[in-house]
Amino acid sequence: MGTQSCGTILSELPVAFNISQNRTLEELKNYLDNQSILTLPDIIIIEADTKGECFNFIEQIKKNALWRELIIVLISTSHNKEWKARALQLKVHDFYILPFPIEHLIERLAFLVKFKLIKPTLSILENADVVYKLPLGKRLFDILVSTLGIILVSPILIITSILIRLDTKGPVLYKSKRVGTGYNIFDFYKFRSMRIDAERQLENLSELNLYKADADEENSGKKSVFVKLIDDPRITRIGNFIRRTSIDELPQLFNVIKGDMSLVGNRPLPLYEAEMLTSNEWSLRFMGPAGVTGLWQIKSRGKRDISERERKKFDNFYALKYSFWFDLEILIKTLPVILHKEKF
Incomplete structure (x- = not known):
């Protein structure tokens, strides 16, 4: 799992999450560039920066055929309505504002991975053969x-x-x-x-x-x-x-x-x-x-x-x-x- 800088949060996550920490967006980009389809992380946690450069980086992820299905969680240190609106527009999977209970994040990350495995994206479901029969x-x-x-x-x-x-x-x-x-x-x-x-x-x-x-x-x-x-x-x-x-x-x-x-x-x-x-x-x-x-x-x-x-x-x-x-x-x-x- 790659991050920009959420050291305190990452230190509280279970060891089973197999965390890889990157201190800057450039480091994270280099990390992703060196991954194959088999070694890409399931989730990327990014701390929102004051200049909003994280959103430009997320746009790059969405345009990359190999990265676009990565789960993205954004963490902010302050309430910012523009950031929340931008995150929604970019279809970021979740937007957390510090402080928050780490248990909520752990539960959310586990669910996102499970949901991705079962139902990768809702757009894919439009063509899926999912049948439910009423009594x-x-x-x-x-x-x-x-x-x-x-x-x-x-x-x-x-x-x-x-x-x-x-x-x-x-x-x-x-x-x-x-x-x-x-x-x-x-x-x-x-x-x-x-x-x-x-x-x-x-x-x-x-x-x-x-x-x-x-x-x-x-x-x-x-x-x-x-x-x-x-x-x-x-x-x-x-x-x-x-x-x-x-x-x-x-x-x-x-x-x-x-x-x-x-x-x-x-x-x-x-x-x-x-x-x-x-x-x-x-x-x-x-x-x-x-x-x-x-x-x-x-x-x-x-x-x-x-x-x-x-x-x-x-x-x-x-x-x-x-x-x-x-x-x-x-x-x-x-x-x-x-x-x-x-x-x-």
């Missing part, structure tokens, strides 16, 4: 209810499509890649409720993230996994209405028909969220069905400040305990949640 009863229930639902709400689907087209330029449906059960990646459908440049604006709106405070309180140097913006300025006039009424979620019934999702399950995550898994605890949520609604939605009713840890517990509990009757209970309790949906 037959759950699948038949999904098809029956979704088909009936589409028939019943077809007038709403048509009217909403027309209103979105008249309100702003752009497609009626918003389609994005989501990570569902077993790390399967699929096209996720919603009615478009935001301006067409919404994705590009997300990075500049991190201060509005509902989960940001929770990540800061833990003082672990980790980015917030989930993203939910308060008073999101990217939402259109029609978008505000269809979000409050959950009409924007109706196209997901077609995802259910296709078999990408179930009516009840854990919400599928956008790629940028799924790529920031911080421990093997998070991976358990992907072992349950992906769903239109779920335990987290009904448990968070009326709570504006539900934490990441609480959401993880709900997702993991459902992945272990889901059943037909449990699904039916969640579906029944979802209706009042929709009727009293919070305005974020």
